[in-house]
Amino acid sequence: MSxxxxxxxxxxxxxxxxxxxxxxxxKRRGPEEVPDVPGGWDHLxxxxxxxxxxxxxxxxxxxxxxxxxxxxxxxxxxxxxxxLTTAAAIGWALIPAFVFMAxxxxxxxxxxxLFNDYRRVPENAYEVKVEGSMWSWHFIYPEGVETFNxxxxxxxxxxxxxMTSKDVIHSFFLPDFRVKEDMMPGRVTYLWxxxxxxxxxxxxxxxxxxxxxxxxxxxxxxxxxxxxxxxIETEKKNSHT
Amino acid sequence: MxxxxxxxxxxxxxGQTLKEWIFTIDHKRIGILYLIGSMAAFAxxxxxxxxxxxxxxxxxxxxxxxxxxxxxxxxxHGAAMILAFQIPALTGFLANYLxxxxxxxxxxxxxxxxxxxxxxxxxxxxxxxxxxxxxxSPDIMWTGYPPYSLKTGGNTAFYVFTVHLMGFSSIVGGxxxxxxxxxxxxxxLTWNKLNIFVWSTLGAFILQMIFIPVLAAAVTTLLFDKYxxxxxxxxxxxxxxxxxxNLFWFYxxxxxxxxxxxxxxxxxxxxxxxxxxxxxxxKMVVYGGIGGVVLMSGEVWIxxxxxxxxxxxxxxxxxxxxxxxxxxxxxxxxxxxxxxxxGAIQYTTPMLYAVGFIFLFLIGGLTGIPNAMTAIDLYxxxxxxxxxxxxxxxxxxxxxxxxxxxxxLFPKMSGKMYSETLGKIGFFILFAGVNITFFTMFIIGFKxxxxxxxxxxxxxxxxxxxxxxxxxxxxxxxxxxxxxISWIHGLVAGKKxxxxxxxxxxxxWMTSTPPPPGNFSQIPVLSGEWHPYGYGRxx
Numbered sequence: 001m002s003x004x005x006x007x008x009x010x011x012x013x014x015x016x017x018x019x020x021x022x023x024x025x026x027k028r029r030g031p032e033e034v035p036d037v038p039g040g041w042d043h044l045x046x047x048x049x050x051x052x053x054x055x056x057x058x059x060x061x062x063x064x065x066x067x068x069x070x071x072x073x074x075x076x077x078x079x080x081x082x083x084l085t086t087a088a089a090i091g092w093a094l095i096p097a098f099v100f101m102a103x104x105x106x107x108x109x110x111x112x113x114l115f116n117d118y119r120r121v122p123e124n125a126y127e128v129k130v131e132g133s134m135w136s137w138h139f140i141y142p143e144g145v146e147t148f149n150x151x152x153x154x155x156x157x158x159x160x161x162x163m164t165s166k167d168v169i170h171s172f173f174l175p176d177f178r179v180k181e182d183m184m185p186g187r188v189t190y191l192w193x194x195x196x197x198x199x200x201x202x203x204x205x206x207x208x209x210x211x212x213x214x215x216x217x218x219x220x221x222x223x224x225x226x227x228x229x230x231x232i233e234t235e236k237k238n239s240h241t
Numbered sequence: 242m243x244x245x246x247x248x249x250x251x252x253x254x255x256g257q258t259l260k261e262w263i264f265t266i267d268h269k270r271i272g273i274l275y276l277i278g279s280m281a282a283f284a285x286x287x288x289x290x291x292x293x294x295x296x297x298x299x300x301x302x303x304x305x306x307x308x309x310x311x312x313x314x315x316x317x318h319g320a321a322m323i324l325a326f327q328i329p330a331l332t333g334f335l336a337n338y339l340x341x342x343x344x345x346x347x348x349x350x351x352x353x354x355x356x357x358x359x360x361x362x363x364x365x366x367x368x369x370x371x372x373x374x375x376x377x378s379p380d381i382m383w384t385g386y387p388p389y390s391l392k393t394g395g396n397t398a399f400y401v402f403t404v405h406l407m408g409f410s411s412i413v414g415g416x417x418x419x420x421x422x423x424x425x426x427x428x429x430l431t432w433n434k435l436n437i438f439v440w441s442t443l444g445a446f447i448l449q450m451i452f453i454p455v456l457a458a459a460v461t462t463l464l465f466d467k468y469x470x471x472x473x474x475x476x477x478x479x480x481x482x483x484x485x486x487n488l489f490w491f492y493x494x495x496x497x498x499x500x501x502x503x504x505x506x507x508x509x510x511x512x513x514x515x516x517x518x519x520x521x522x523x524k525m526v527v528y529g530g531i532g533g534v535v536l537m538s539g540e541v542w543i544x545x546x547x548x549x550x551x552x553x554x555x556x557x558x559x560x561x562x563x564x565x566x567x568x569x570x571x572x573x574x575x576x577x578x579x580x581x582x583x584g585a586i587q588y589t590t591p592m593l594y595a596v597g598f599i600f601l602f603l604i605g606g607l608t609g610i611p612n613a614m615t616a617i618d619l620y621x622x623x624x625x626x627x628x629x630x631x632x633x634x635x636x637x638x639x640x641x642x643x644x645x646x647x648x649x650l651f652p653k654m655s656g657k658m659y660s661e662t663l664g665k666i667g668f669f670i671l672f673a674g675v676n677i678t679f680f681t682m683f684i685i686g687f688k689x690x691x692x693x694x695x696x697x698x699x700x701x702x703x704x705x706x707x708x709x710x711x712x713x714x715x716x717x718x719x720x721x722x723x724x725x726i727s728w729i730h731g732l733v734a735g736k737k738x739x740x741x742x743x744x745x746x747x748x749x750w751m752t753s754t755p756p757p758p759g760n761f762s763q764i765p766v767l768s769g770e771w772h773p774y775g776y777g778r779x780x
Contacts, residue, residue, distance in 0.1 A: 045617055052607040059574065059603050066581040067596060070516070071588070079518030079584040079777035092579070093525040093572060100571045104564035107614060112557055114616035119553050168389040169482060171548060171623060175689035178620040182549045184483070185388060186476020189550035204699055206548075206623040206691040208382055210389060211308050214694035 013094065017101040021109035034158050034194050035117040041178040044114055048107060055103075118179065121192045125158040132163065132170035132183045134209055135216035145235040149218035151203065153195055154228040160192040170216065171207035180206050195222035266352035267758055271359045272338030273654060275329050276647070278366050282325035283640075285370070287721060289318040294678075294714035297694075300701045308695040312380035313395075315693060317372065319383035320400065322636065324407045325366050328496070330643045331503040332411065332449070333362060336418055336442045338650065339507075342749035342756065343436045343773075345427025345765040350420040358413040365406035372399050382693065384493075385460065387474035387485050391467045398468065401460045408453045415446040427748065429767035433527075436747055436773045437513075437520060440527050441506025444535045445499045452539070456492035459485055486549055490542040497635055498538040502531060504642040505573055505602075508595050511649050512580050514745045515592035519774040521579025525572055533569025541566060547618045556615045563613035570606055574599075585777075589743075590664030594645025597672050598638050605634025608683065623693075626686025629679045637675045644671075644724060651728070652742045656755045657735030663727035671720030677713030681706050747773040 070079075084092070128151065129140040139147045153159045163172055163183035173180035177193035195201070205216035223231065253261065262270060292314050296303045305311055337355065341348055349355045372378050379400045381390040390397050422443050426435075463485065465471040472478035474485050513520050520526060543551055543559035577599060586592065608630045611617045621627060651659045685707065686692075690700040697703065741750040752761050 041617065041620060044614075045611065048611055048614070048617065052610055056603055056607050059578070060600065062578055063581070063596075063599055063603075066578060066584075067586060070581055070584045070586055072517070072585040077517065077585040079516055081519045081521075081583050081777050084522060089522050089525060092522050092575065093529050096571055096575055097529070097568045100568045101565065104561070104567055107610065108561045108564055111560060111614035111616045115553070115557065115560075115619075118616055118619060168392055169386060169549075171691075173623075173689075173691060175620070180548050180619060180622060184476075184550065186480075186482060187550055202699055204691060208312075208386070208389065208693045210380070210393060211312070214308070214691075214696045215698075217699050 013098045016098050017105045020102040020106040034122045037114075037117050037194065038176070038178045040114045040117060044110055047110070051103065051107070118191075121160045121190070122158040122194075125160040125192055126153060127160050127162065128153070130161045130163045130172060130183065131166055132172070132205075133166035134168060135205070135212040137172070137203060137216075137218045141232065143232050143236055145232055145239060149203075151218065151220045152228060152231060153220060153222050154225045155195050155198045155222040156225065158192055158194045160190055163189050163191070168209050169207050170205050170209050173204050173206035174201060174220065175204070176201040182207050193220075195220065198222050198224050264356070266348075266356045268337050268341050268349045268352065268355060269654075269756060269760075271355050272334050272336075274359055275333035275337060275362065278363055279326045279330035279334060282321045282366060282369070283330075286318050286321035286326060287718070289314045289321075291714055291718055293318060294711040297697075297707050298704075298711040299708075300698060300704050301696055309380055311695045312382075312693075313372075313378040316379050316382050316400075317369075320403065321369055323383060323496070323500075324403060325369055327500050327636070327639055327643075328407070328411065329362055331500060331507075331639065332414060332418075332442065332445055333359070335438070335503055335507060335643070335646055336414070336446075338654070339749060340418055340421060340439055340442055341425070342653075342752070342760060343439050343747060344422065344425060344430055345748045345751075345761065345767075346421060346425035347759045347761065347764075349417050350425055351417050354413050354417050358410045358417065361406050361410035361413065365403050365410060368399055368406060369403045372396070375399065384489060385463060385485075386489075387463060387466065387482055390463060391474065398464060401464045404456060404460045408457050411449045412453055415450045418442060418446050419450070427765050427767060429769070429771070430748075433523065434767070434772055435527075436506075437509035437523075437526060437531075438503065438506035440531050441502040441509075444531045445502040447535060448495045448499050448502075448538055452492040452495045455488055456496075459488035459492070483546070483549060483551070486546055487542070490545040491539070494542040494545065495538040497631075498534050500635055500639050502534060504598075504639040505577075506531075507646045507649075508598050508642050509577065509580070510747065511591045511595045511645055512577055513774045513776070514649075514743050514747070515587045515589055515595070516581050516584030517587070517744075517776045518580050518582075518584035519772070519776060521576050521582065523774070526576035530569050530573035530576060533572065534566070537562065537566055537569065544613055544615075544618070547615050548622045560613060560615045564610065566613075567606070567610070574603070574606075583777075589648075590659070590661055590668060591645045591649035593665060593668045594641045594648065597668065598641045598645065601633055601641060601675065602638045604680075605630060605632075605638055609634060620689070621686055624686040624689060624691050625682045628692050629682035629686060632675075632679045632682070637679065641671075644668075647728070649743070651731060652738030653749065653754055653756070655732055655735070656738055657731055658738045658742065659727055659731030659735055663723065663730060667720055667723035667727055670716060670723055674713050674716030674718075674720050677716060678710045679713075681710040681713065685710070746771070746775050 127142060131138040137149050139151050165183045165185050169182055169184045171180050171182045174193055179191050179193060181189050181191040183189060199222050201220040203218040203220060205213055265271060296305060296311055375396055377394050377396045379397060380393060380395040381397060381400060385400055422439060462473040466473050472480045474480045474482050476482060509520055541559055541563045543555050544563045547556055611621060612627060612630055648659060648664055685703050688703055690697060690703055738754050740754045748765055751765055
């Protein structure tokens with residue numbers, strides 16, 4: 001056990017947590033491209049599911065093996081532990097620590113990349129204001145139109161919602177877009193989503209807000225662009241008269 | 242003159258016995274009274290859980306048409322399980338009963354303070370139970386987030402007073418236990434010969450002493466806001482609603498480790514005893530595992546606020562620190578598995594609970610990783626996925642440790658042996674039940690259903706899964722019943738227990754069963770070779 005061997009080992013251990021995050025590096029997107037956040041979420045979740053399943057199976061298999069192999073075979077049998085040398089004791093602490101750290105940093109790097117997509121609002125996003133109250137959502141469109149519990153948006157355009165609350169904390173949860181963010185009095189929070197195609201999506205409250213918390217729901221209606229423009233024009237006229 | 246235990250023995254009447262128990266300053270009796278209180282809280286809060294599960298078994302109203310009633314059940318289930326069952330059962334009952342015995346002390350450093358902490362705890366339980374009697378029961382959940390807790394007609398004060406009483410109880414208990422561990426160890430009991438449980442209790446109480454005042458500040462300002470007209474959490478007058486969440490989780494995340502540390506500590510003791518083996522890499526477990534958890538517990542709380550509108554940079558920072566918690570916890574797991582290696586494992590009931598703990602904790606710990614990652618959490622935050630995760634890792638795992646340790650200490654506490662058959666039947670029913678209930682919840686959460694829902698019209702397609710979870714809850718109920726029967730059976734019809742039925746090397750088994758007042762007829766003198774885990778032949 002030479003000193004050089006130890007030095008090589010410790011340096012390679014140190015490199016491990018530094019190098020793994022690089023594996024998470026992805027090519028940069030162009031600025032005009034809208035990232036596919038729900039797709040990214042599904043991809044990362046699956047990747048992590050594989051990660052934790054492998055770790056779980058390794059640990060579980062070792063546990064089951066140990067439990068069967070080292071059962072007491074006759075009354076009074078004692079364990080026969082091996083004595084750990086100091087080097088082995090330190091190794092058993094440091095090597096797993098660095099392996100875990102490497103995995104952590106890898107996941108953190110992947111998660112960070114995706115989180116940036118979540119928080120970086122694409123340019124030219126359609127901006128709608130939302131005010132939550134017990135127990136409904138109030139949407140205010142840039143054209144001055146207002147709706148309750150139904151958010152109509154043009155399909156194929158990213159939408160950013162600026163949120164606040166009139167009374168207590170609510171959470172604007174869009175399961176289909178894999179995103180939620182709390183809305184509260186005294187602060188403005190935001191989230192964005194990208195309805196690619198026309199269709200309906202659920203909005204539901206995810207922060208406990210009292211009696212009708214579970215009934216606080218609404219829907220997003222992504223409409224073809226022309227239909228949306230017609231609708232907003234009609235609404236604008238209606239609200240003026 | 243040497244007074245023996247026999248000389249003090251007497252046959253008191255019922256009134257006398259009650260008086261002796263209520264005014265006791267003996268740490269063992271105080272521990273058992275903690276146990277009775279926490280098991281009572283467990284029973285009531287468990288009943289609430291069953292009601293919640295029945296309500297969720299079908300879309301729309303099932304057994305109550307009033308969502309408010311359901312919300313009170315939810316509140317009570319969470320608050321009572323954490324504040325009145327888990328923390329007191331681990332840091333009240335187990336720590337009180339075991340620590341002085343494990344370190345070879347006659348009693349705690351301050352026996353009367355110990356009685357005070359018990360009384361405060363019982364008053365806390367009474368105040369908590371009163372919430373069912375008062376007209377406006379609290380419906381604020383155990384987190385009590387403002388502004389809801391300020392706007393609701395429900396009574397916030399009872400919750401705050403419960404927290405105050407339990408908090409005082411913990412601080413008094415903490416002063417006592419830390420002093421006891423520091424100054425009252427038997428001669429020859431050096432730091433590296435302490436049981437893992439003693440170390441973990443020390444860690445848990447250090448956390449309690451540091452963080453409880455923060456929780457007290459949070460809930461007290463809540464009380465002031467609601468009843469005295471201050472504006473700590475009122476943005477229209479310059480307050481901030483997020484301040485409360487930060488203060489609350491600054492305590493309540495370390496509180497998770499206050500529960501985890503004694504849990505894993507007693508599991509180490511049980512595993513070492515029944516695997517007839519030393520604890521693998523003792524110093525790694527103590528300094529890396531327990532020390533690491535204590536050091537890191539205070540800098541991860543933002544993961545409870547990942548969707549609360551905190552700044553992005555701190556969400557990323559605490560994602561990394563949360564992921565790094567896997568290092569000390571992983572070292573603890575390796576310590577546990579290494580203790581099995583080359584052991585001679587006896588499958589008694591306590592050992593089964595310890596094995597169950599390993600698997601539950603593994604599932605719970607690994608499913609914490611998706612929660613720790615901010616981007617993933619933006620979807621699963623506040624869904625059933627989180628509920629399933631923390632039940633696995635904290636609620637069920639620690640309950641298994643508590644039940645296992647009650648079986649482990651049953652001979653020492655009662656002087657009788659329990660029935661292994663009944664104990665094992667109870668374990669297998671419980672293990673099946675918790676996995677059916679909580680694994681199903683992972684799937685429900687993954688499909689997007691938020692927690693704290695009374696009704697779920699918008700997730701009606703998940704009704705089948707909810708039913709499975711409810712069936713699991715009934716299996717858990719049945720298992721708990723079998724466990725209770727096995728304890729009563731052991732108390733009534735159990736055989737007389739020997740002093741050291743498990744052949745343990747640890748100090749608590751060196752005294753007679755049950756231990757006399759003063760614990761040891763002589764202070765145990767420990768040789769240089771003695772170690773609490775000195776099992777097996779060294780090679």
